[in-house]
Amino acid sequence: MIPLPNLNLRSVKEYREPLSPSHRLLRSAGKYHLLIGVTGSVATIKLQELIAEIHKQSPPDKIVIKVVTTPNAMNFFNPIDLDEDVFDDRDEWSMWQSRGDPVLHIELRKWADTLLIAPLDANSLAKIAHGLCDNLLTSLVRAWDFNKPLYFAPAMNTAMWENPLTYQHMKTLKELLQFREIPPIEKELMCGDKGYGAMATVQMIASIIASVHNNCCPLVLSFIFIRSFNIRYFQKLHKMWVFGYGSLLWYTDFPYTEVVPGLVKGFSRRFYQLSPDHRGTPEQPGRAVTLVPEEKGTCWGLAYKVPEHAVESTIEYLNFRERAGYTCEQVEFHPDDGSPSFNLYVYISLDNPYYNPSDMDEIVNTIIRSRGRSGTNLEYALRLADVQRRLAPHYYDHHLFELERRLLDACISLRVEDKILQVLGYKLDYLACNASSDKAQILAEDMIFSKAG
Numbered sequence: 001m002i003p004l005p006n007l008n009l010r011s012v013k014e015y016r017e018p019l020s021p022s023h024r025l026l027r028s029a030g031k032y033h034l035l036i037g038v039t040g041s042v043a044t045i046k047l048q049e050l051i052a053e054i055h056k057q058s059p060p061d062k063i064v065i066k067v068v069t070t071p072n073a074m075n076f077f078n079p080i081d082l083d084e085d086v087f088d089d090r091d092e093w094s095m096w097q098s099r100g101d102p103v104l105h106i107e108l109r110k111w112a113d114t115l116l117i118a119p120l121d122a123n124s125l126a127k128i129a130h131g132l133c134d135n136l137l138t139s140l141v142r143a144w145d146f147n148k149p150l151y152f153a154p155a156m157n158t159a160m161w162e163n164p165l166t167y168q169h170m171k172t173l174k175e176l177l178q179f180r181e182i183p184p185i186e187k188e189l190m191c192g193d194k195g196y197g198a199m200a201t202v203q204m205i206a207s208i209i210a211s212v213h214n215n216c217c218p219l220v221l222s223f224i225f226i227r228s229f230n231i232r233y234f235q236k237l238h239k240m241w242v243f244g245y246g247s248l249l250w251y252t253d254f255p256y257t258e259v260v261p262g263l264v265k266g267f268s269r270r271f272y273q274l275s276p277d278h279r280g281t282p283e284q285p286g287r288a289v290t291l292v293p294e295e296k297g298t299c300w301g302l303a304y305k306v307p308e309h310a311v312e313s314t315i316e317y318l319n320f321r322e323r324a325g326y327t328c329e330q331v332e333f334h335p336d337d338g339s340p341s342f343n344l345y346v347y348i349s350l351d352n353p354y355y356n357p358s359d360m361d362e363i364v365n366t367i368i369r370s371r372g373r374s375g376t377n378l379e380y381a382l383r384l385a386d387v388q389r390r391l392a393p394h395y396y397d398h399h400l401f402e403l404e405r406r407l408l409d410a411c412i413s414l415r416v417e418d419k420i421l422q423v424l425g426y427k428l429d430y431l432a433c434n435a436s437s438d439k440a441q442i443l444a445e446d447m448i449f450s451k452a453g
């Protein structure tokens with residue numbers, strides 16, 4: 001269990017006098033104005049780290065950050081620890097005393113180029129989805145200028161995340177309001193539970209903000225889905241990069257300082273790797289992706305830069321994690337932002353007992369029936385398709401999307417009830433029937449494979 005930080009809980013923080021009506025929010029010429037909203041999630045303790053990372057990943061002296069906090073978020077950080085201005089509910093009402101005085105949430109709306117809410121907790125998510133505006137942050141969101149991007153990074157306990165209400169609220173934010181999600185990840189949560197719902201890493205959030213700021217691939221880095229990986233050294237700079245093209249980021253528990261989306265050419269991603277542990281058992285191995293050399297093949301993925309001090313331990317960790325024999329190949333990586341390609345080494349898994357090229361029927365049959373210690377194989381495959389679509393809408397992976405289609409057909413004919421189907425929003429008729437009778441129970445249950453097994 002991850003110990004909770006030593007929180008200095010305070011319901012009201014009088015860290016400075018509330019602002020007066022004469023306070024003005026001035027924009028600085030040539031700079032990018034970022035507002036960070038924080039809510040009452042424990043992930044708010046990362047605020048200082050997040051701000052530092054955003055500064056690190058953005059061009060120097062080009063970004064100005066201000067913070068808007070809910071009253072509950074102030075239990076998790078102390079504004080005096082920050083160099084940035086922090087606005088709270090008191091300011092909203094102290095700046096406005098009579099007609100003609102500034103209305104803070106409107107002034108903030110005008111001041112900002114982008115609003116990032118990180119973390120967005122379940123309560124504020126629900127309020128925003130329903131249009132409530134009972135504090136400075138929710139009023140700002142309600143009044144938001146839809147010509148400007150709004151990013152949100154949900155953070156909550158897995159039980160909250162898997163509650164059907166969360167799915168509905170997220171849908172409203174993403175589809176109706178067109179806000180952009182920086183999806184949560186799976187890891188050990190601060191409350192000690194292990195599961196999905198933790199806030200995306202600060203590196204990930206910062207790289208998205210930096211890419212918006214640099215006006216390159218603003219939508220691409222909205223989600224990370226990594227597990228299979230290739231390791232390569234960016235020889236010129238003697239930096240190590242990890243290339244992720246497979247499963248979710250829930251095990252990126254190695255440090256990284258940069259994320260670059262892009263393509264590896266000369267390889268295709270295939271579900272040809274047997275998984276006797278994470279997504280299956282030794283008796284009934286599941287399937288994970290691997291890279292297969294193909295002259296005209298390409299594979300889209302994310303490259304993670306591992307800091308020099310952590311290279312050795314990361315290699316050790318990754319070798320242990322995958323426990324398979326890899327052969328080393330040199331490949332070219334092409335960043336999505338058009339910056340120059342560079343050579344790197346990949347470890348591909350053609351030379352090990354778990355490499356198992358098969359036809360689509362066999363892959364579908366295996367995936368639909370397998371589960372391992374990391375969860376169901378179906379979850380793995382559908383999540384991969386989902387993230388590939390969301391992260392790289394410009395890139396179409398035929399093998400993956402064909403597999404997704406075939407898996408959904410199999411789910412329908414076998415009436416598979418895996419909560420991932422609802423989490424990812426697949427609209428399958430038989431699930432809708434079940435949902436109306438007892439959706440909450442289905443979502444709360446573990447995988448039910450009664451008909452598939």
Ligand SMILES: Cc1cc2nc3c(=O)[nH]c(=O)nc-3n(C[C@H](O)[C@H](O)[C@H](O)COP(=O)(O)O)c2cc1C
Binds near residue numbers: 040122123157
């Ligand atoms: C120690 C602690 C940690 C919490 N962490 C979270 C969290 O990560 N996500 C969440 O949705 N709620 C979390 N909550 C509950 C919220 O703080 C609570 O719902 C609160 O009303 C949110 O208020 P706000 O959305 O106005 O900031 C936590 C509560 C406590 C006491």
